[in-house]
Amino acid sequence: MAALSVDDTIAVIGAGTMGAGIAQVAAAAGHRVYLFDSAPGAAVRGVDKITAALQRRVDSGKADQGEVDALIGRINPVDPSDGLVGLASASLIIEAIVENLEVKRALFEELDTVIGKDTILATNTSSLSITALARDIENPARVVGMHFFNPPPLMALVEVITGLQTSEEVAQTVSDTCVAWGKSPVFAKSTPAFIVNRVARPYYAEAYRAIEEGACDFATVDALIRESGGFRMGPFELMDLIGIDVNYAVTCSVFEAFYNDPRYRPSLLQREMVDGGLLGRKTGQGFFRYGDDREVPQPATAAPAPAPSNIEVCGDAGQLAPLLEKWSAAGIKVDFSEGDGRLRVDGINVAVTEGRPATELSAADDEPWVLVDLALDYSACTRVGIASCRQYPDSADVVAGLFQSAGKAVSVIADHPGLIVMRTISMLINEGYEAVHCDVADAASIDTAMRGGVNWPQGPMAIANQIGTWEVLEVLENLHELYLDDRYRPSLGFREAVWSDAN
Ligand SMILES: NC(=O)c1ccc[n+]([C@@H]2O[C@H](COP(=O)([O-])OP(=O)(O)OC[C@H]3O[C@@H](n4cnc5c(N)ncnc54)[C@H](O)[C@@H]3O)[C@@H](O)[C@H]2O)c1
Numbered sequence: 001m002a003a004l005s006v007d008d009t010i011a012v013i014g015a016g017t018m019g020a021g022i023a024q025v026a027a028a029a030g031h032r033v034y035l036f037d038s039a040p041g042a043a044v045r046g047v048d049k050i051t052a053a054l055q056r057r058v059d060s061g062k063a064d065q066g067e068v069d070a071l072i073g074r075i076n077p078v079d080p081s082d083g084l085v086g087l088a089s090a091s092l093i094i095e096a097i098v099e100n101l102e103v104k105r106a107l108f109e110e111l112d113t114v115i116g117k118d119t120i121l122a123t124n125t126s127s128l129s130i131t132a133l134a135r136d137i138e139n140p141a142r143v144v145g146m147h148f149f150n151p152p153p154l155m156a157l158v159e160v161i162t163g164l165q166t167s168e169e170v171a172q173t174v175s176d177t178c179v180a181w182g183k184s185p186v187f188a189k190s191t192p193a194f195i196v197n198r199v200a201r202p203y204y205a206e207a208y209r210a211i212e213e214g215a216c217d218f219a220t221v222d223a224l225i226r227e228s229g230g231f232r233m234g235p236f237e238l239m240d241l242i243g244i245d246v247n248y249a250v251t252c253s254v255f256e257a258f259y260n261d262p263r264y265r266p267s268l269l270q271r272e273m274v275d276g277g278l279l280g281r282k283t284g285q286g287f288f289r290y291g292d293d294r295e296v297p298q299p300a301t302a303a304p305a306p307a308p309s310n311i312e313v314c315g316d317a318g319q320l321a322p323l324l325e326k327w328s329a330a331g332i333k334v335d336f337s338e339g340d341g342r343l344r345v346d347g348i349n350v351a352v353t354e355g356r357p358a359t360e361l362s363a364a365d366d367e368p369w370v371l372v373d374l375a376l377d378y379s380a381c382t383r384v385g386i387a388s389c390r391q392y393p394d395s396a397d398v399v400a401g402l403f404q405s406a407g408k409a410v411s412v413i414a415d416h417p418g419l420i421v422m423r424t425i426s427m428l429i430n431e432g433y434e435a436v437h438c439d440v441a442d443a444a445s446i447d448t449a450m451r452g453g454v455n456w457p458q459g460p461m462a463i464a465n466q467i468g469t470w471e472v473l474e475v476l477e478n479l480h481e482l483y484l485d486d487r488y489r490p491s492l493g494f495r496e497a498v499w500s501d502a503n
Helices: 017-028 042-059 065-073 101-114 168-180 201-212 218-227 235-242 244-257 268-275 318-329 358-365 395-404 421-437 443-454 460-467 469-483 492-501
Strands: 010-013 033-036 075-078 092-095 120-123 143-148 157-162 184-189 310-314 333-337 343-345 348-352 369-372 383-388 409-413
Touching: 010 017, 017 033, 017 042, 017 065, 017 075, 017 092, 017 143, 033 042, 042 065, 042 075, 065 075, 092 101, 101 120, 120 168, 143 168, 157 168, 157 443, 168 184, 184 443, 201 218, 201 235, 201 244, 201 268, 201 421, 218 235, 218 383, 218 409, 218 421, 235 244, 244 268, 318 333, 318 348, 343 395, 348 395, 358 369, 369 395, 383 395, 395 409, 421 443, 421 460, 421 469, 421 492, 443 460, 460 469, 469 492
Parallel strands: 010 033, 010 092, 033 075, 092 120, 120 143, 157 184, 310 333, 348 369, 383 409
Antiparallel strands: 143 157, 310 343, 343 348, 369 383
């Protein structure tokens, strides 16, 4: 089925942060839009907010006054005293009211009695079940999730979510309409947290775990995730921005929705922050301090150390290969020999982490070991994390000098299994494959969703292919064995993908 025509009227219920933005998107695509809110004056305020935002674009020469006037003219605020009957002519109604199952159900039930039988009922819910929301509707096939991201005019992603009774036709119409509105829709099944909020859980969870286990401090986690992982914001600065309480509420609801699956277990530190009223930017203090006495967080950065005179590459340098040229250019003599891919520097073994601690590797062969964190682009990245075994703690200085000679800032962290970036990314990949395995969405949709919904540089499947699925599986298997915690169990879907890749 095709997209709705621009002659179709759209109604948006709830004129808050999301509703006003969705109304703007629909009006920008040429539809006549009704904007309804139960709070007196809220719909008019919603239109005023859209007008003010668009006027700023006109004033800065980014939008045309005539087009903006026409867009605003297409949005009609509805007086709540007129009730919902005025929305009866809409072909698509999108609700963006308070996130409460009973309130949303009551709204849908009332709409069911006043609107035409073919009108599509969409919900912008970020967490509620579409199947549950459709329970009291005569024709539940017309209920679908249309999950926009904030702010709707700027964020490309829309998760089109089907409940158990949603008709394929309705979902397809909504998806095609999103494309006509310039959005990138992906289909997802109604399951807890849908795609983005589910696949992103380890981004926060592994950051908390690193702090709880004393791997390093908040700023160092953020710096490694940004500078080695290529993400725009580190998990702690991002949680400070979102609100640590908001993030905690999502974490708890996902954990409960999955019947306390340890994969989604909230962190003790997360609760401690919330209980202490340390909620992030909005309270002036979260993981970092804001306001007049704002502090600019500084990651742990190793002092300059001398470069070693030579290194031995035992076998294939693998992910570190792009650095060999830089080391040669820095005057380090690079020798090659047979081996398992480790580097040897002044008698120290160096390798990219495979999930086992350096201390364990050192205990096995009675030699110093230093592990290197993952960087998605070792050649271009500005920072590298390393961790030394406990038996030979001075080894970190030598290896810091090696990476500094290639122009990298070095963060020496504690011997945390999988370090920071490798561990976080491996868990994100695992979650992505688990969502595919559980038929929430297909792999391509998950990559699209993570890029469009949270601005990741690449989706988890693309990252897995870049760094090697076998390598990621090895990290997960090692973490699982080390912690004896089901949280780290590799998804069957991921294992199947790795095995089939090999064929
Ligand atoms: N804020 C976000 O970042 C975001 C992102 C994606 C999805 N969502 C979802 O979008 C929905 C709205 O969120 P928001 O942030 O825009 O909320 P908001 O509080 O900014 O706006 C909600 C609006 O709904 C109105 N309202 C409440 N009950 C109503 C009812 N029964 N009938 C009509 N109007 C009613 C309120 O007066 C208010 O103006 C929620 O389901 C939320 O989970 C929010």
